[in-house]
Structures are given as structure tokens and as C-alpha cells.
Amino acid sequence: MxxxxxxxxxxxxxxxxxxxxxxxxxxxxxxxxxxxxxxxxxxxxxxxxxxxxxxxxxxxxxxxxxxxxxxxxxxxxxxxxxxxxxxxxxxxxxxxxxxxxxxxxxxxxxxxxxxxxxxxxxxxxxxxxxIEDFHFQPPTGAARNAFDVSIAQAALLCFQSQNEIADQTALFHRQTESGMVQALKDTLPYFLGAAGPEQALRRHRLGESQRAQRAAQRKLDDALRHQQAMDANGLALVRLAEAEGLLTEVPAAPDTTQVLDLLHQALAAAPETAAPLELRDRRQELNDERRALREQLQEFDEALAAVDRWQQQGRAFTGELHLQLDRLKTLDLLGPERRHDTSVCPMCTQPLEHPDPSAHDITELTGHLASELAKAQTLQPVREEHRRALQTGRTDVTERLRLNGAQLKELLASDERLRNLQEQNLRVAHIQGRVSEALTRTGTDSDIARLRQNLVLAQDQAATLEQLVDEDDVAAETERRLADIAVGMTAWAKRLNLGGAADATEVAISLKLLNVVLRRPSGRLPLTRIGSAKNHIGYHLVAHLALHTYLRRNNRxxxxxxxxxxxxxxxxxxxxxxxxxxxxxDWATVTAYFQLLNDVVQLxxxxxxxxxxxxxxxxxxxxxxxxxxxxxxxxxxxxxxxxxxxxxx
Structure with a gap:
């Protein structure tokens, strides 16, 4: 492109x-x-x-x-x-x-x-x-995320901004930004052709296989450890189950097979019911009956109170009637005065604005009061009879409450036995839970044999993939390709007469440093130890020109x-x-730099x-x-x- x-x-x-x-x-x-x-x-x-x-x-x-x-x-x-x-x-x-x-x-x-x-x-x-559909998977345990290789990483090889081309500490575009160093190290082998999706997939599968191998080893170790624990703790669980009545006829010294059989029996044994259903139902019936009887007793008490208020009011009423009748009986002592004109005052003979009642009117009133008093006295026996009926009903309800309380007391007397039974059931459930956990963790000999076989298969698969990955040897292949690039870099660095190039046996790109290094008989010299911005720019130029020439020749x-x-x-x-x-x-050097750019394009x-x-x-x-x-x-x-x-x- x-x-x-x-x-x-x-x-x-x-x-x-x-x-x-x-x-x-x-x-x-x-x-x-x-x-x-x-x-x-x-x-x-x-x-x-x-x-x-x-x-x-x-x-x-x-x-x-x-x-x-x-x-x-x-x-x-x-x-x-x-x-x-x-x-x-x-x-x-x-x-x-x-x-x-x-x-x-x-x-x-x-x-x-x-x-x-x-x-x-x-x-x-x-x-x-x-660019192939290449999902880069970091090595197992690496603290970075997987990503898709794309133009985003390829473009890093195509730019050198003003600040980057003279940087003696970094060689590639945006290398100083967070995460870019690792992205370049991860993808440069792919762009050079030293690694591809196949190698990455094999490395990914190797990581998964190694994780599966570790998981199989853990499962086998756990099974062996629990089997050893069962040998030591299984008999103790059997004795506990026997003490709680879950087991009978336990041998004095059972072997491992017998212990496992006894534990399965203890797990299958059903505990005694904590409280019979009919007993709980009877208690509920008595409580419901007691609640209904208390409500009836309250109704009788309220009715008796109403009758008592009624009697008190009746006695007060008849007493008042007797008093008034006794006062009115004095009218029977009158003689000719009965015919007195009630519209004239007997003292001053003056006409009255409101005439007084006549003796005849008072006599009629007295008769009416006497009739009312007779009627009221006839109701008294009825009230007494009603009160006696209410009292009888109340007495019956009171007796039934007493019987209900006695029956509840008898049921409550059995609570201690029920509590003891519930506590025993809790102990039994706890023991059965421990037995279930022990049996779940403890595998049989066939289970352990199967886990051993799984581990062997996982080890074989990991070994096969590890051999394939070793044959890939991406790091070594990357170094070989960088060595090919170094040929052009060395020749062009000497052509530009860059600092240190004359004594260098090789000018190369270090994948570890992501920078230019000079290899000399006296040792390696990184770009960070070479002075002059003129040299920094020159080495950047020869590195990128040689890199792109390699990429073009190999159609990367x-x-x-x-x-x-x-x-x-x-x-x-x-x-x-x-x-x-x-x-x-220094126009001669400037001309040499541009002449190299032009020659590489022509090349x-x-x-x-x-x-x-x-x-x-x-x-x-x-x-x-x-x-x-x-x-x-x-x-x-x-x-x-x-x-x-x-x-x-």
C-alpha cells in the first residue's frame, strides 16, 4: 500500500x-x-x-x-x-x-x-x-490483554515524526507511549515473517494444555489426599453414626472397604421423625378450640353485664313510680274541693293565666302510672330467667376451658422428649453431612486410576505442543531476520560515516531494546551511548530503510x-x-542523507x-x-x- x-x-x-x-x-x-x-x-x-x-x-x-x-x-x-x-x-x-x-x-x-x-x-x-486474521495471545501469566494484529501496529513502522527521528532512546513511532513497547515487541516478529497465526495458535494451545495438566495434577493430588484422610477419619465417622443409632452391628475393627460400606449405610439411614404429625395437629386443634372458648366466654360476660345494667335501670324506674303514686294517693282525701274551678286562684280568686290541672286529670294520671308499674313488675321474672340461662352457658364454657387447659398441659409435658428428639436429629444431620462430604471427596480406586490416566494424557499433549513450539523458535527466527536487515544497516551506516560505524562489525535492531545497537569486537554499543543528533537521525534512517527494504523483498x-x-x-x-x-x-552530509533515500527507493x-x-x-x-x-x-x-x-x- x-x-x-x-x-x-x-x-x-x-x-x-x-x-x-x-x-x-x-x-x-x-x-x-x-x-x-x-x-x-x-x-x-x-x-x-x-x-x-x-x-x-x-x-x-x-x-x-x-x-x-x-x-x-x-x-x-x-x-x-x-x-x-x-x-x-x-x-x-x-x-x-x-x-x-x-x-x-x-x-x-x-x-x-x-x-x-x-x-x-x-x-x-x-x-x-x-494482514491475516491474527489474534495475538500473550504468554501464559502475562499481565496484558490479547489483541487483533492490524494496521494499527503495522503503521507504527511507517512514521518518524520530528521528535522521533532524533530520539536516541526510541526507534519506532509512538514507542514512548504507554503500552506501545510491548505491542511492538509482540507484533514485529509477525511483520518480519518470523511468527504467524499458526505459531500463536500453538502457543495458545500450549498454554491451555499446561493449565489442563496442572488441573489434572491438582485433582489427582486432592483425591489421594482425601483417600488418606478417609483412612484416618472414616472409622471415627462410623463410630459417631453408631452412637446416634444410624448403624447397628458394626465390626470391632472394620477394614477400609467395610468402612466405606458402613458410611453409605449411615448416609442412607432415615432419622426418627422429630414430632409426629398427629401430635402437632392435635396441639393446633386445642389451641384453636381454646381461642374460640375464650371468645365465647367474653361474649357471655358482656351479655351478663348488659342484663345487670337492665335490672338496675328497671329497679330505679319502678322505685320512682312507687314514689310518685304514693304522693298522688293524697288526692283521695279531697271532698268538695274536687269541683273547684282550676282557672281561678283559690287564694285571691283572680283568674289564672295557665289553669291548674283538675283533680280528675290527676286521678287519670295516677291510674296510668299504676298500670305502667304493673307492667314493669311483670318483666322482672323474665330478666331473672334470662340471667340464669346466661350464667349456665358461662359455667359450661368455663368448664370446657378447664378441660382444654388440662389437655394442653398434657401435650406440653411431652415437649422435652420432642426437644431431645430434635437435638438428636440435628446431630444425625450433622454426621450425615460430614459423611456425605467425606464420600464425595474420596474416590474409589477406579476413580483414582481414571485421574491418573487423565494426567498422563494431559502431560503427553503438553509435551507434544511444547515440542512444536520449540521447533517454531520464534525468538531465534526473529533474530535471523533482524540479522538479514542488519546487513543493509551496516553498509549504509558506514556509507554515511555515522559515529561508531567504522569500527562496528554489525549495526542491527535489537528486539529487546527496540533500538539500534552496534556490535564491535570490544562489545555492544547501544544508540543511547552514541552522541550527536546527526548520528541519531542517521541511524534511524538506515534502520527504517533497511527494515522496509526487507519487508518489500519478502512481501510482508x-x-x-x-x-x-x-x-x-x-x-x-x-x-x-x-x-x-x-x-x-554541512550540506555535503545533508546531500548524502537524501542521496541514500533516493538510492533506496530506486533499489x-x-x-x-x-x-x-x-x-x-x-x-x-x-x-x-x-x-x-x-x-x-x-x-x-x-x-x-x-x-x-x-x-x-
Whole structure:
């Protein structure tokens, strides 16, 4: 896979996109002044390839661009557009993808819609690169998670940002980020061809087989341990079961087989019922009867109280009637006064406003009261009879309550025996539980033989897989392939006359250090012990050029491009405005670096693409042919940059 074009789209969608074209299979140089956006090209390409958390600058690019699109081509001449919108916040999962033939080009701005996501983009891109469906499984016991190998790891080999290319402590893109060192160590053997899904699957199966072997060993050890414990504790359980009545006719000294049989008998023995069902039912009946009798007794007491109140009220009423009749009987002593005019006062003979009752009226009232008194006296015998009936009923209920209490007392007297029986049942249940646990843990001789056979099978399977994994020897195969890469690294390091290269027998990549090391007769020299940023950049260049040359020759599933940002920074003052105007720089060495880049591209015969963003602008013809953009002011002073000037209006 190589890059054909990078496009930036304005947010309003009305302005034409800013398109930067690349030449596949060639050296591409983007030169220009500082602060023109050259370094952001690498960051944008990395983002379009599916990086989840982009490192896009918060400047004019973020303020003006709405979408980023990358056009790539593959070995079969098919093409693919990878586009992503400006991230809203720290990241975005949205994406746009389109595939096609050799005629596919950068899409129009109105065609950009989110028709995919980052996961799908990575998956399709990985498949087109030829990355196998490879789920990397860390070694058994490793404190890291498994992951799918994809373009995410392959892209780490294709970028060298301005800070990375001069770093003497790290060789690869994003190597200093958390987790990246281990990801590179895990996947570099695969990308070199030293390991693949088959080896990873065998290692995974070996880990599972070793876990199964350990599990089989534990089960056998547990069975043997419990069998030994049964020999010591089984007889004690038999004696306990015998003491609780679960066993009878126990031999004085039973052997192991007899102990197991006796324990099975004890487990099958049923304990005595804690409380007979009919006894519990009778107690419930008596309690229900006692509750009903108490309710009846309360009803009788309430009725008797009502009768007593009735009698008291009747006696008070008849007493009052007797008193009034006795007073009215004095009217019988009247003579002629009976005919007195009651409308005239007998003292003053004056007419009365309200006439007094006549003697006749009072006599009628007396007769009425006497009749009422006679009726009231006839009710007294009825009340007495009703009270006697209530008292009789109450006495009957009281007697029944007494009998009920006596029967309950007799039942309660048996509670102690029931409690003793329940306690015995608890002891029996406890013993049977211990027996059940002992029998469950203790296997028979046939069970132990089966566990031994399982262990032997697990050991054989683990040994077979271990032999296959040893034959793979991924580490040794990786070192052999790195040694092939070291041939080119050594020759090119000597060509550039890098520090220490003249005395080195080999310049190589160390998988353990993930850095360049020099092997000399006097010992190994890592890049961290070599001075000068010029040497650090030079060794980064030869390492990545040799690595990609190896990948291309062996048709490995890694993108066929390398992006370099500011590879000549060590030769100029910090952040030069325009390096081409600096007279005292080591232009011979700069020329040698670019000449090596051009020669390596030619060596790979179109299979390898290099894209360089730099301040340098050499006059050599081959350099000028490689320039795809010169972002310096033209003759009229108009400045060219990644973001067009008309976007800033």
C-alpha cells in the first residue's frame, strides 16, 4: 500500500479541497519554510489510517478543516479512500471509506458522509494489506490483554515524526507511549515473517494444555489426599453414626472397604421423625378450640353485664313510680274541693293565666302510672330467667376451658422428649453431612486410576505442543531476520560515516531494546551511548530503510511507505525560517542523507515510497525531481502552505 493523495476540506464545503499529490514508488519531498504545515502532513495521514486519538494541532487546521481524506493504492492497482471528519473533542469514531479501481480519486466535499467507523476502516484496510486474521495471545501469566494484529501496529513502522527521528532512546513511532513497547515487541516478529497465526495458535494451545495438566495434577493430588484422610477419619465417622443409632452391628475393627460400606449405610439411614404429625395437629386443634372458648366466654360476660345494667335501670324506674303514686294517693282525701274551678286562684280568686290541672286529670294520671308499674313488675321474672340461662352457658364454657387447659398441659409435658428428639436429629444431620462430604471427596480406586490416566494424557499433549513450539523458535527466527536487515544497516551506516560505524562489525535492531545497537569486537554499543543528533537521525534512517527494504523483498503485510519529518534538523539552527538560505550547514552530509533515500527507493524498484517533509531544498536534479511541493513565497511574495490563504479570510 502506498499514498496517492491527501485532501483537506473546508468546513463550509463550498471551497475546493486542498489536495497534496504523492508519487508512488518514488521519493517525495515536501520542502518549505517553517510554520507552513509540513509537519502536520504526517499527523493527518496517521489519523486517516485509523488512529483513535489524533494529535492534530489546535491552530488554523483545526479552525478551518472539516474533513481529511487519504487516497491509497494497493499492489493489485485497486484504490481506497480513507476519510475522517474533524474530531469533536479528543477523538471520533466516524469515518468514510470507498473502494474502487485505478480511476478512483479524491471525493467531492458533498460526497463525504459518515458511512463507516474506525474499527471497520481498520479491518478493511488490514484485510487489503494481507494482514491475516491474527489474534495475538500473550504468554501464559502475562499481565496484558490479547489483541487483533492490524494496521494499527503495522503503521507504527511507517512514521518518524520530528521528535522521533532524533530520539536516541526510541526507534519506532509512538514507542514512548504507554503500552506501545510491548505491542511492538509482540507484533514485529509477525511483520518480519518470523511468527504467524499458526505459531500463536500453538502457543495458545500450549498454554491451555499446561493449565489442563496442572488441573489434572491438582485433582489427582486432592483425591489421594482425601483417600488418606478417609483412612484416618472414616472409622471415627462410623463410630459417631453408631452412637446416634444410624448403624447397628458394626465390626470391632472394620477394614477400609467395610468402612466405606458402613458410611453409605449411615448416609442412607432415615432419622426418627422429630414430632409426629398427629401430635402437632392435635396441639393446633386445642389451641384453636381454646381461642374460640375464650371468645365465647367474653361474649357471655358482656351479655351478663348488659342484663345487670337492665335490672338496675328497671329497679330505679319502678322505685320512682312507687314514689310518685304514693304522693298522688293524697288526692283521695279531697271532698268538695274536687269541683273547684282550676282557672281561678283559690287564694285571691283572680283568674289564672295557665289553669291548674283538675283533680280528675290527676286521678287519670295516677291510674296510668299504676298500670305502667304493673307492667314493669311483670318483666322482672323474665330478666331473672334470662340471667340464669346466661350464667349456665358461662359455667359450661368455663368448664370446657378447664378441660382444654388440662389437655394442653398434657401435650406440653411431652415437649422435652420432642426437644431431645430434635437435638438428636440435628446431630444425625450433622454426621450425615460430614459423611456425605467425606464420600464425595474420596474416590474409589477406579476413580483414582481414571485421574491418573487423565494426567498422563494431559502431560503427553503438553509435551507434544511444547515440542512444536520449540521447533517454531520464534525468538531465534526473529533474530535471523533482524540479522538479514542488519546487513543493509551496516553498509549504509558506514556509507554515511555515522559515529561508531567504522569500527562496528554489525549495526542491527535489537528486539529487546527496540533500538539500534552496534556490535564491535570490544562489545555492544547501544544508540543511547552514541552522541550527536546527526548520528541519531542517521541511524534511524538506515534502520527504517533497511527494515522496509526487507519487508518489500519478502512481501510482508506492512504499508510500503515511510514518512520522515525534518530528517536534517540536526544540521540547522533550531527552527530555521528557511534552511536553503543557511550557508554554513554541512550540506555535503545533508546531500548524502537524501542521496541514500533516493538510492533506496530506486533499489526497491517501485515497491517502496518515501515522503519527506523538510526545510532543505537541494539544487541537484534528482532532488528537484522528487519535490512535490515547495512552500516558499513565489516571485510575487505569495506564500504557499498546507492551508490556502483564501481559507483564512
Amino acid at each position: 502506498q499514498l496517492l493523495a491527501l485532501a483537506l476540506y473546508h468546513r463550509d464545503g463550498r471551497k475546493p479541497p486542498r489536495i497534496l499529490r504523492f508519487r508512488p514508488g518514488a521519493l517525495n519531498i515536501l520542502t518549505g519554510e517553517s510554520e507552513t504545515g509540513k509537519s502536520e502532513v504526517l499527523t493527518i495521514v496517521d489519523y486517516c489510517l485509523g488512529r483513535r486519538a489524533p494529535n492534530l494541532p489546535d491552530d488554523l487546521i483545526d479552525q478551518t478543516v472539516g474533513w481529511y481524506a487519504l487516497l491509497v493504492t494497493f499492489a493489485d492497482n485497486s484504490r481506497m479512500v480513507l476519510a475522517r471528519p474533524r474530531p469533536a473533542g479528543a477523538s471520533t469514531q466516524h469515518a468514510y471509506t470507498r473502494t474502487g479501481g485505478a480511476g478512483l480519486d479524491i471525493p467531492r466535499s458533498d460526497e463525504l458522509v459518515s458511512n463507516s467507523n474506525v474499527a471497520a476502516l481498520r479491518s478493511e484496510l488490514s484485510a487489503r494489506l494481507g 503485510p506492512v504499508p510500503g511507505f515511510l514518512m520522515l519529518d525534518q530528517p536534517t534538523q540536526a544540521f540547522f539552527p533550531e527552527k530555521p525560517r528557511d534552511a536553503s538560505t543557511i550557508q554554513d550547514a 526497491n524498484q517501485g515497491a517502496f515510497q518515501i515522503i519527506v517533509c523538510d526545510h532543505a531544498n537541494l539544487p541537484e536534479g534528482w532532488f528537484q525531481e522528487a519535490v512535490i511541493g515547495n512552500w516558499r513565497p513565489d516571485a510575487d511574495g505569495r506564500r504557499t502552505a498546507l492551508i490556502p490563504l483564501d481559507w483564512l479570510g
